[in-house]
């Protein structure tokens with residue numbers, strides 16, 4: 722019995738080391754959020770896109786809201802081709818995350834749209850945000866800001882003004 726304590730301790734250290742190094746993922750209940758990231762915004766830009774991957778090991782759920790102090794509001798959007806034109810629309814009911822599924826929010830598909838951003842996101846920053854799931858509840862995450870998109874203004878494309 723005396724031997725088991727140091728063995729367990731060593732095992733715990735072994736497991737916690739690599740896990741902490743990986744760690745750009747977040748969990749709430751049976752939902753795992755992987756690699757939330759955003760693109761750097763051009764000076765003066767007011768709208769930014771956010772992307773992440775959601776894996777649901779539990780029952781059917783739904784991402785219903787995103788909030789951050791960095792934007793006046795954040796919406797969930799869908800981008801798709803409609804008669805040869807890229808259009809975006811707000812998903813008023815959020816993004817469905819079915820049981821057992823992984824849903825990707827990525828450029829050209831579902832995404833978070835940060836609206837009326839006071840200070841454009843800069844590469845290397847982390848944007849703290851709260852995600853709300855209909856069943857799993859809320860979770861604090863950080864969007865890591867990467868380089869700006871190639872096209873510059875394409876975060877705005879499809880948003881008819």
Ligand SMILES: [Cu+2]
Pocket residue numbers: 798799809832833834
């Ligand atoms: Cu959008």
